[in-house]
Each structure stands twice: as structure tokens, then as C-alpha cells.
Amino acid sequence: MDVRAAVALGPGQPLTIETVQLEGPREGEVLVEIKATGICHTDAYTLSGKDPEGLFPAVLGHEGAGVVAEVGPGVTSLKPGDHVIPLYVPECRQCEYCLSFKTNLCQAIRLTQGRGLMPDGSSRFSLGGKPLFHYMGTSTFSNYTVVPEIALAKIRSDAPFEKVCYIGCGVTTGLGAVINTAKVEPGANVVVFGLGGIGLNVIQGCRMVGANKIIGVDINPNRQELATKFGMTHFVNPKEVEGDLVALLVELTGGGADYSFECVGNVNLMRQALECCHKGWGVSVIVGVAAAGEEISTRPFQLVTGREWKGTAFGGARGRTDVPKIVDWYMDGKINIDDLITHVMPLDEINTAFDLMHRGESIRSVVTF
Numbered sequence: 001m002d003v004r005a006a007v008a009l010g011p012g013q014p015l016t017i018e019t020v021q022l023e024g025p026r027e028g029e030v031l032v033e034i035k036a037t038g039i040c041h042t043d044a045y046t047l048s049g050k051d052p053e054g055l056f057p058a059v060l061g062h063e064g065a066g067v068v069a070e071v072g073p074g075v076t077s078l079k080p081g082d083h084v085i086p087l088y089v090p091e092c093r094q095c096e097y098c099l100s101f102k103t104n105l106c107q108a109i110r111l112t113q114g115r116g117l118m119p120d121g122s123s124r125f126s127l128g129g130k131p132l133f134h135y136m137g138t139s140t141f142s143n144y145t146v147v148p149e150i151a152l153a154k155i156r157s158d159a160p161f162e163k164v165c166y167i168g169c170g171v172t173t174g175l176g177a178v179i180n181t182a183k184v185e186p187g188a189n190v191v192v193f194g195l196g197g198i199g200l201n202v203i204q205g206c207r208m209v210g211a212n213k214i215i216g217v218d219i220n221p222n223r224q225e226l227a228t229k230f231g232m233t234h235f236v237n238p239k240e241v242e243g244d245l246v247a248l249l250v251e252l253t254g255g256g257a258d259y260s261f262e263c264v265g266n267v268n269l270m271r272q273a274l275e276c277c278h279k280g281w282g283v284s285v286i287v288g289v290a291a292a293g294e295e296i297s298t299r300p301f302q303l304v305t306g307r308e309w310k311g312t313a314f315g316g317a318r319g320r321t322d323v324p325k326i327v328d329w330y331m332d333g334k335i336n337i338d339d340l341i342t343h344v345m346p347l348d349e350i351n352t353a354f355d356l357m358h359r360g361e362s363i364r365s366v367v368t369f
């Protein structure tokens with residue numbers, strides 16, 4: 001079938017809107033009509049060419065929501081008409097990783113997903129007879145996409161696509177980093193580096209679990225107002241700090257953060273996030289994705305003296321299990337998504353979403369189809 005997609009033809013180039021050919025679903029696969037997709041910083045990272053797994057030409061996008069249009073042979077958990085959120089971290093419930101219950105990093109289809117292919121090693125997308133790569137197993141910058149059954153969370157049918165698509169990445173990553181990965185407890189003091197689409201959800205998660213001081217760090221002063229609305233108690237702009245930022249954060253937290261989160265993808269901030277943690281027990285969680293070749297460093301003494309360095313992918317969430325619950329939280333008014341979606345646009349204007357992000361003018365842009 002012919003579909004409309006924003007295609008990344010090469011690194012650093014704007015996306016081009018094309019009529020693309022999409023094959024129907026094969027064994028264990030599902031054709032999804034995408035109704036809305038968010039644009040995450042990770043899409044921009046891959047488009048920049050700095051992602052070692054970035055392949056071109058490709059259909060990017062990993063923060064979508066839509067409706068099942070057709071199921072392939074062997075699909076049992078979904079049927080046409082079901083509302084779904086595609087998952088870049090699937091949940092097969094059978095692999096060693098899923099069964100360990102120690103991680104959400106299902107590996108059932110990770111190898112082919114990282115090569116931009118469906119689990120059988122081929123692509124469903126093509127342009128002018130030449131295959132296009134899939135992206136993160138989801139390729140939501142298209143009005144139709146094909147996704148493995150194990151990479152689809154079935155959600156309630158009354159949830160608005162243009163809001164809950166954000167649960168496909170940013171919301172779940174931020175809330176999950178707090179709840180699943182750090183396991184922040186009531187009364188904890190936290191520091192959040194980066195108050196964008198992810199960091200604001202970390203702030204929201206910290207407020208939900210009853211954190212005490214929630215200190216936000218960002219070089220964009222415009223982030224202060226919204227972050228405060230989401231639960232931030234103190235704002236620090238590193239550009240306005242005279243002297244040592246880490247020392248200031250240790251002082252503000254009364255000895256160091258119980259938990260810190262790096263939500264930018266900057267290895268220097270990752271070090272500061274670790275070193276502002278409390279001696280003996282502080283835990284720092286890396287959420288941001290740093291470019292190929294970047295490395296983190298600190299004095300091992302920081303760890304010897306009891307700080308812990310962790311990382312999180314998709315907030316440690318098991319997507320098919322956890323995503324429908326987060327959709328319920330939104331529908332029950334327990335979490336705020338609406339105020340984070342600052343721009344909504346048609347597919348033709350998707351490059352504007354990247355421009356807004358790079359200029360620091362958006363939190364989340366959403367494309368509706």
C-alpha cells in the first residue's frame with residue numbers, strides 16, 4: 001500500500017515527505033495506522049548522524065499512538081480496531097531478559113531492530129523500489145507502520161492519541177526513571193539536570209512519589225516556570241552560578257542529593273550529577289543519550305564512598321504491562337501531559353518540530369495525521 005511518511009534520506013538533512021510503499025504484516029506482525037507521534041530528542045540525535053546505530057534512508061519516529069489496521073498470521077493478542085502504542089523496548093515475556101524480572105530490556109528482536117529491520121531480517125518500507133530502514137522497531141513518522149506484536153501495548157480506546165503518544169517515550173522514561181530505576185522515596189532530595197521533554201517528567205515523577213527538595217538545573221531560563229508548575233522547588237541556571245555548581249547543589253540539598261538524574265546527554269553533566277550526590281548512599285541515574293565516542297569519567301573514590309551510578313532505558317518500564325497503566329494515570333488526571341505538548345502540527349511541518357527543539361522553544365511537538 002502507499003503511505004505518507006517523513007523520510008530521513010541522509011544524516012543532517014531535513015526530512016522529506018514522500019509517498020512510500022509499505023508491505024502488509026507478516027507472521028507475528030501488525031499493521032498500525034499511526035494517528036499521532038511525538039518528536040523526541042533521540043530522533044534528532046539519530047538524524048544528526050551521531051548515533052552509531054543510525055541508518056539511512058530510514059523512517060524515524062518512536063513516540064506514536066494509533067489503531068490496529070490488520071494483523072499478520074499468528075497474532076493472538078491484538079485485533080483490528082485495537083488502540084495501541086508502539087514500543088521501542090518490546091516485552092516478549094519469554095526471553096531470558098523478560099523472565100529475569102531484573103530488567104525491561106527484552107532482547108527478543110534487539111539485533112534486527114538495531115539493524116533497521118523487521119525480525120525476519122527484511123524491511124516493509126520501500127521508496128521507488130529501494131528498501132528504507134525501520135527505526136527503533138517503530139517508525140512512527142508514517143501514517144501506517146508495521147510493528148511486531150510483542151512491541152505493541154494495547155491501550156484503552158477513549159485516550160486521545162495526540163496526548164498519549166508521548167507515553168511511547170518521554171512520559172514513561174521520566175516517570176519510570178524515578179519509580180522503577182531510582183525508586184525515589186518520600187522525603188528524598190533530588191537534582192534533575194535538563195528540564196526538557198524527559199526532565200520535566202522526572203520532576204513530575206518526583207512530585208508524585210513525595211520527594212522533598214526537587215532541584216532543576218537548566219541553562220534555558222524559560223524552563224523555570226513550567227518546571228515549577230510540575231513540582232520543581234528550586235531552579236539553578238549554571239550560567240548564573242559563580243564558582244562550583246556541584247558544591248552549590250551539595251549545599252542546596254543539605255549534604256548531597258539522595259537521587260540525581262541526567263536528562264541532557266552531556267557527559268560533563270553526568271559527572272556533575274554523580275558528584276552532587278550524597279556520600280554513602282546517593283544514586284545518580286543517566287537518562288540522556290550521549291553521542292558515539294563520548295565517555296563518562298569520575299574519581300573512583302566517588303563510588304568507593306558510596307555513590308551509585310545507574311542508567312535507564314524507557315524508564316525501566318515493561319511496555320505491554322506498564323504503558324496501559326500510565327495511560328490510565330493520564331485519563332484519571334494523576335499525571336499532566338497536556339501542558340508539556342507545546343506544539344501540534346501536520347506531517348508536512350515535521351521539520352519545524354526539529355527547529356523548535358533545537359532553538360529550545362518546545363517541550364514536545366506532536367504531529368497528527
Ligand SMILES: NC(=O)C1=CN([C@@H]2O[C@H](COP(=O)(O)OP(=O)(O)OC[C@H]3O[C@@H](n4cnc5c(N)ncnc54)[C@H](O)[C@@H]3O)[C@@H](O)[C@H]2O)C=CC1
Binds near residue numbers: 194238
Ligand atoms: N534513556 C532513555 O530511555 C531515553 C533517553 N532520552 C534522551 O534524554 C535526553 C533528553 O531528551 P529530551 O528531554 O527529549 O530533550 P530536550 O531537548 O527536550 O531537553 C534537553 C534539556 O537540556 C537542557 N540543557 C542542554 N544543555 C544543558 C546544560 N549544559 N546544562 C543544563 N541543561 C542543559 C536544554 O536547555 C533542555 O531543556 C536526550 O539525550 C535523549 O536522547 C530520551 C528518551 C528516552
Ligand SMILES: N[C@@H](CCC(=O)N[C@@H](CSC=O)C(=O)NCC(=O)O)C(=O)O
Binds near residue numbers: 043052290291
Ligand atoms: N542507538 C544509540 C543509543 C540509543 C538509546 O540509548 N536508546 C534508548 C532509548 S532513547 C529514546 O528516546 C534505549 O532504549 N536504549 C536501549 C536499547 O536497547 O537501545 C547509540 O548506540 O548510541
Ligand SMILES: [Zn+2]
Binds near residue numbers: 041062063169170
Ligand atoms: Zn524518545
Ligand SMILES: [Zn+2]
Binds near residue numbers: 091093098
Ligand atoms: Zn523478552
